[in-house]
Amino acid sequence: MVEFEVPEIDYDRYSNRQLATPPLIVLGVSLLLISVYYLLNGTPAPLGFDFTGGTEIRLAEVSSRAAIQDAFGPGVDAEIESIRQVQGTGEYIVTFLTQDSGEIQAIRDAAGGAGFDIQAETTRSPAFGSTNTQNALFGLVVAFVGMSALIFVLFRSFVPSIAVVVSAFSDIMIPIGVVNLLALTGLIEIKMTLGTIAALLMLIGYSVDSDILLNNHILRRRGSFYESTFRAMQTGVTMTVTSIVAMITMTIVALVFAIDLLPDIGLILVIGLAADLMNTYMLNLSLLRWYKFEGVAR
Amino acid sequence: MGVIRENWRIAALVVIMLASTFALFGPIGGGAGMQTELVTLSEDENTLTVDESTFFLENTTVELTNESTNEIVATDATIDIDGDVRNVTDTSAVVANGTIDVRGGSVVSPTNTSVITATNESIAVSGEATLRTENSSVDLSVERQQDSGLTNLQYGLDLSGGTRIRAPIVGLHVTDLSIGDQPQLASDLAAALDTDEINVQVRPRDGVVEVYDGAVNKSEFASALQSAGFDVQTSDVQTGVTSQTRDTVVNTLQGRIDQTGLSGGSVATAGDGLVVVEVPNTRPEQVRNIVTDRGIVRIIAEVREPGGNTTNTTVITGDDIAGTSPIGQRQGGAWEAPVRLTDSAAQDFQRQMNDLRFTENPGNCDRARGSGAGSYCLLTMLDGELIKANGLSLGFADSLGQGTWSDRPEFTIGASTSGEAQDIKLSLDVGSLPTTLDLGQGAQYDVSYIEPSYAQSFKPLSVITGLLAWFAVAGMIFLRYKKVQVALPMLFTAIAEVYILLGFAAISGLALDLSHIAGLIAVIGTGVDDLVIMADEILQEGDVATGRVFQSRFRKAFWVIGAAAATTIIAMSPLTVLSVGDLFGFAVITIVGVLVGVLITRPAYGDILRNLVLSEDQR
Numbered sequence: 001m002v003e004f005e006v007p008e009i010d011y012d013r014y015s016n017r018q019l020a021t022p023p024l025i026v027l028g029v030s031l032l033l034i035s036v037y038y039l040l041n042g043t044p045a046p047l048g049f050d051f052t053g054g055t056e057i058r059l060a061e062v063s064s065r066a067a068i069q070d071a072f073g074p075g076v077d078a079e080i081e082s083i084r085q086v087q088g089t090g091e092y093i094v095t096f097l098t099q100d101s102g103e104i105q106a107i108r109d110a111a112g113g114a115g116f117d118i119q120a121e122t123t124r125s126p127a128f129g130s131t132n133t134q135n136a137l138f139g140l141v142v143a144f145v146g147m148s149a150l151i152f153v154l155f156r157s158f159v160p161s162i163a164v165v166v167s168a169f170s171d172i173m174i175p176i177g178v179v180n181l182l183a184l185t186g187l188i189e190i191k192m193t194l195g196t197i198a199a200l201l202m203l204i205g206y207s208v209d210s211d212i213l214l215n216n217h218i219l220r221r222r223g224s225f226y227e228s229t230f231r232a233m234q235t236g237v238t239m240t241v242t243s244i245v246a247m248i249t250m251t252i253v254a255l256v257f258a259i260d261l262l263p264d265i266g267l268i269l270v271i272g273l274a275a276d277l278m279n280t281y282m283l284n285l286s287l288l289r290w291y292k293f294e295g296v297a298r
Numbered sequence: 299m300g301v302i303r304e305n306w307r308i309a310a311l312v313v314i315m316l317a318s319t320f321a322l323f324g325p326i327g328g329g330a331g332m333q334t335e336l337v338t339l340s341e342d343e344n345t346l347t348v349d350e351s352t353f354f355l356e357n358t359t360v361e362l363t364n365e366s367t368n369e370i371v372a373t374d375a376t377i378d379i380d381g382d383v384r385n386v387t388d389t390s391a392v393v394a395n396g397t398i399d400v401r402g403g404s405v406v407s408p409t410n411t412s413v414i415t416a417t418n419e420s421i422a423v424s425g426e427a428t429l430r431t432e433n434s435s436v437d438l439s440v441e442r443q444q445d446s447g448l449t450n451l452q453y454g455l456d457l458s459g460g461t462r463i464r465a466p467i468v469g470l471h472v473t474d475l476s477i478g479d480q481p482q483l484a485s486d487l488a489a490a491l492d493t494d495e496i497n498v499q500v501r502p503r504d505g506v507v508e509v510y511d512g513a514v515n516k517s518e519f520a521s522a523l524q525s526a527g528f529d530v531q532t533s534d535v536q537t538g539v540t541s542q543t544r545d546t547v548v549n550t551l552q553g554r555i556d557q558t559g560l561s562g563g564s565v566a567t568a569g570d571g572l573v574v575v576e577v578p579n580t581r582p583e584q585v586r587n588i589v590t591d592r593g594i595v596r597i598i599a600e601v602r603e604p605g606g607n608t609t610n611t612t613v614i615t616g617d618d619i620a621g622t623s624p625i626g627q628r629q630g631g632a633w634e635a636p637v638r639l640t641d642s643a644a645q646d647f648q649r650q651m652n653d654l655r656f657t658e659n660p661g662n663c664d665r666a667r668g669s670g671a672g673s674y675c676l677l678t679m680l681d682g683e684l685i686k687a688n689g690l691s692l693g694f695a696d697s698l699g700q701g702t703w704s705d706r707p708e709f710t711i712g713a714s715t716s717g718e719a720q721d722i723k724l725s726l727d728v729g730s731l732p733t734t735l736d737l738g739q740g741a742q743y744d745v746s747y748i749e750p751s752y753a754q755s756f757k758p759l760s761v762i763t764g765l766l767a768w769f770a771v772a773g774m775i776f777l778r779y780k781k782v783q784v785a786l787p788m789l790f791t792a793i794a795e796v797y798i799l800l801g802f803a804a805i806s807g808l809a810l811d812l813s814h815i816a817g818l819i820a821v822i823g824t825g826v827d828d829l830v831i832m833a834d835e836i837l838q839e840g841d842v843a844t845g846r847v848f849q850s851r852f853r854k855a856f857w858v859i860g861a862a863a864a865t866t867i868i869a870m871s872p873l874t875v876l877s878v879g880d881l882f883g884f885a886v887i888t889i890v891g892v893l894v895g896v897l898i899t900r901p902a903y904g905d906i907l908r909n910l911v912l913s914e915d916q917r
Contacts, residue, residue, distance in 0.1 A: 004777035060752075101586060101737070108583075119752040121582060127742040128464075131570070132878055139872035146868040154861050198813070198884050201873065202820055205866030205888075209827055212861050221854075235834040239827040242774040246823050249770035250763055257759040260456075261812045262819075 006237045008230050011285070019286035023279050027170040030177025037180040045176050046183045048191030051133045053126035054081060055096045055104055059116040062092045071114035072096075078103045084189075086258045091119070099123050136197045144169070147204050154212070159295050160219060163287035164211040167279035171207040172200050174275035175268045195264030202265070203272040206243060210236035210280045218288050225292055233281060240280075244273045305909070311902035315794060318801025322449045451800065454809035454883075457757050459750025460578035461585040465735040465743035466571055467547055469510045469539035470519050475528055477502040483526060490522040494682070496594060499543070499732065506540055510733035538571040543732050551575060553728040554588055570877055572742070573735055582747040589735040592681050593725030595619075597711065599654050600665070600687070602673040613650050613676070614709070618643030619726045625719040632686065633719035634710040637726060644707030648698050656690050657699040663689030678712050680722060686712040760815045767819050768793060771826050783910050784833055791903045792825045798894050799887060813880045817887030824866060824888075825895050828859045829903055836907050848912060852904050863896045 011019070038044050049056045055078070062068060068083055078098035085092050096107060104123060111118055147168065152161045179196075182188045190196075217232035218225060251266030302309050455462045477483065477500060488495040493511040500507050509519055516535040523530040539547070548565050555563035555577060563577035577585050597614035620643075623636040639647060651657050656674045663675040665687055678685040690698070697703040713719040737743050771792065775785045796818050803810055835855035836848065866888065873885035 004774060058752075099739075101583075105583065118747075118749065120746070120748040122744065122746040123582075124744040125739075125741055127740055128744045131742055135876040135878045139876050139878060142872040143869040146871070147865050150861075150865055150868055194813075194878065194881055195816070197878065198816065198873075198881050201869050201885075202866075202888070204869040205824065205862070206827075208865045209824075209858075209862040212865075213831065213858050216858050216861075231834075231838070235831055238774075238778050238834075239830050242771055242778075242826055242830070243823045245770045245774050246767045246819070246826075250767045250819055253763045253766050257763065259756055259759055259763065259812065262760070262763065262816055265816050265820075 004238075004241075006234045009233070009281070011226060011229065011289070016286040016290050019282045019289075023167075023170060023283040026177075026275070026278070027173060030170075030173045030180075033177040033180040033184065034173065037184060040184075045179055046189070046191045047129075047133065048193040049095055049122075049124065049129075050194045051129045051136075051192060053099060053124045053129035055098055055107070055121070055123045056093060057096075057107065057111065057118055057122075058086075058091060058093050058120040059111060060089075060091045060119050061115060061117045062090050065092070067114065068092055068094060068116075071110050071116065072107065076103070076106050076110050078107055082189075089258055091258060099125050132194070136194075140172075140197070140200060143201055143204055144172070147208060151208070151212075155215060155219070157219075157291075159287060159291040160215045163284045163291075164208060164215060166287075167211055167276070167284045168204055168207050170279045170283065171203050171272050171276045175200070175203070175271040178271050179268075190264075190267065193261070193264050195261045196268050199265040199268035199272070202269060203276075206240075206269070206273060207276040207279070210240055210276060211284050213239075214280060214284060215288065218292065225289065229285065236280065237277065240273050240277055244270055247273065305905050307898075307901040307905040311794065311898055314798055314801075314898055318798045318804075321801040321805040322451065322797075324450070449800075450804040452804075452807060452809045453757065454811035454814075455576055455578075455746065455748060455753070456811040456813075456880075457753055457760075458578055458809075459748045459753035460576065461580050461582045461745070461747045462574065462576045463582075463585055463589055463735065463737075463743065463745045464568065464572050464574045465589065465737055465745075466537075466741055467539050467544060467573060468512045468733045468736045468738075469508055469543065470514065470516060470535050470537060471506060471508040471540055471543075472519070472523060472528075472530055472535055473504075473506050473540070475505045475507060475523075475530070477505060477507070480526075483507075486526055487522050490525060491518060496592075497733075501542075504540075504542075508539055508543060508733075510539070512736060512738050539733060544571070544573070546732050547735075548573060550593075550729055550731050551589060554593070554724065557724055557728055568877060570742070572877070575735075579750055582745050586737065586745065590737055591721075591731075592734055593721070593728070593730040594679075594681055595711070595722050595725050595730070596679045598677040598679055599650065599656060600673070600675045600677050601654055601656075602665075604672045610677075611650065611654060613647055614639070614643065616726055616730055618647070622723050622726050625713075625716065625723055627716070628710075628712075633713045633716050635713060635719045635723040635726070636708065636710045639707040639709055641704070641707070644704040647707070647709075648701060648704045651690070651695075651698045657695045660690045660692045660695035663687055676712075678722070680718065680725065685718050685722070686714050688712040756812065760812065764796070764815065764819050764822070768822055771822060775826065775830075778830075779833070784837065784907070787903060787906045787910075788826065788829045788833065791829055791899050791906075792822050795821055795825045795891060795895050795899045798898065799891050802890055802894070803887075808883070808886075811880060811883050813882075813884035814887045817884040817891065820884075820888055821891030821895070824862075824892065825899070828862065828895060828900050831855055831858050832900060832904055833907065836904070837911065845908075845912065848908050852908075855904075856901075859900060860896060863892045866892050 034044050037046075059068070065083055065085070069080070072078070072080055072094070078096040078100075081095040081097050083092055083094050096103075098104065098107075104121075108118065108121075148161075148165045151164045155161045155164075179190050179192070182190055213236045214229070214232045217228040221228050221231075223231075247266045247269040251263050251270065254262035254266065480500075480502075484498045484500045485495050487500075487507070487509070488498045491498070491509060491511065491514050493509070493514060497511040498507070498509055507523065516537075517532045519535050520530050520532040538544075544567060548567060551573070552563075552565040555565065555575070563575070563580075565573065565575050568574045573589075575585060575589055577588075595616050596612050599611045599613045600608065601611075602608045618639050619637045620640045621638045623638075625633060625635045628634050654674070656676075659672065659674040662673060664673050665675055675687040675689060677687050694703070711719075711722055713722060735743070737745070768789070772785070772789050775788055776782075779785045779788075799818060799821060802808075803814070808814070832852075832855045835858075836851050838851070870885040870888050873881045874889070
């Protein structure tokens, strides 16, 4: 029978520097990717339709991509921004830059003429998209600052608190970095949607759980450092791995069923939670060990 | 009693789960509303059975015959026909100039009458009749008692389909002005801003001036006010309208949607001064028209004098109408919306018709005629567009001339098509919008439409997704603990949280969307995390020898859980205030879920564990 046991890691073999370096490198690379993307495109990540505005229609009964290009070619003024096939179905999501009601009617007519079935249709003005962007960024910052303040109040000492805050920050930046990497290399096109924003906010909550647990065991419990660490890991790794499994399941199932929103959330959470395993048990742990053995003594 | 006192947390969980059951399945909550479904009658598949329902035919041609196998069986039904009903071959189903008669039901066409006036040919549906589509397919929207399925849950746009428009209101306003007795102010401002007077509203008592014209910008408005003698800077001009105007817009839109027979539609205000209009089962182009048409009906008396001068006088406005009657068709194919004027408006109209010499020129209306001859036309204007030009009929001119018409001031507003007549009637019934929603370039709006059948397919699929995610969690938990008595209560507790949340959604009338489903799945995730923390803390090595040790471990575990819950709530709370698309629902569900978990389910799980690990006398 398969067993799920949290392995006991022999932390003695690694120095704090050795432990902290890999997560910091990954964070650095992510920040670099975000900067590069920003310099190239003017936005910190590829922004989806929720943030840019335009018109998106979801079509069923489409034979091929070419059929879409034919249908919306001559006679429709609106420029096609992107055509995306819904995995494993004859459904396509087509995005146009227009928001003009006359042009949208022309698109509808063309879709009807080509025999496509319009399953969904959304028009967002660019102004609405930019308000979304501002509010989403502002919301992320407020959430992060609020979380940080709460952590400082809970632990009342600088190093353990900053350890939690830094690893939560890294948990958020790494998924954005991965999305940017995929976009820059042109492998898969994942764009920021409302779903990904929700996922990033949820990461704040999820990732801090295991950090709080680790800090709590090491700082507030009796027992040696490594004993406490192992106990915290047993619980924390179970939590995070369980969440990852749940999110992988949700992502795959929602992709198969072609449900909107859920795959975006799932994907970002899977990457973020995996990053959280690394950040909590390498970066956060090394900071705590330094604080416990050297920082407090000073 | 002692058992219950000791396990009060479990008892509380059971009570709340029972309450949720009642909320979900019991006869409470807002679930008993009406719901509209779309049915398409096409060439091959045309049977529609209407039972305890209403059906609407809009702008379509229908035939009622007995020869087809396509039948409509109407029992206890309401039938509302808005469109062209033709006389057809099989007269057994047709009563020319008759009434519609539905056994056991009532007829609403257009309101509170048993006469179908959509045409001068009416139909009787008593006994069995059939409904056939002619050369094309017809969409029928059928209103039924809401078939909410098993539960009282309500579903939002993502899961039920329809159109949603979120948009700001066209307008600019200035407050805190001291406006004296300036009756000409509105028309002066309108002239200065080069807009119609109906686009300017002055409320002297509130010190407010509003302009409802998207073409007017802030500095133009400010300088117009400056010329009128007010000390106003461009920075004093605020975008949007006052809350009073916004309320009028919301109420009028709601009335329009209800009157149009688009049942289940709702209008509300959201943050940032946006208005949110949701209409199930309706295409976006139709809703666009509803929110962007002012619905201003005016009758203008146009006099072309033989010399060449043309004068226009507004003789009837929406305010002059005391009531409307069902629309009907005139001889020769034109349509009309019969109305009754208020007494004072009737007196005015009668006087004006005499003053403008309309009564001396009955039937003399020809706008195409050259400037040489005179022409006397009553123009029906809807939102500034000419709908129809009519002359006075001979009999009408007589009674106006004798001054007897105002004793029984009935007037028919002319239109070219039944749709226009219906629009006019609707605008008069509901009232006009002071201003419209802004779907213009640069406005902050979004319009979404989801096909109902497509949206509704998400309901079972998202339930399956959630269940599979829960099974995945269950698998992990069994692998980790290998003890059924630890894992089973854990999984039960996690699902109980979702159940209670659904109960909360049912009782609060929250319309579930995909973002809520995502929130529910997130709650399973955080819930199980916290239960793992509790189980590990309480079941750690070293026996839980006494109740006191248990209490201490329980409290320690709770510190972590409480801290984690507080961070999640803080992380989600910005979304409840900022408007970021549809994420409000996600944030609310997550926050309520965390609260339910911390206050109810997770403490109960602690009690369950205690019963498992402590023997009777150790407690």
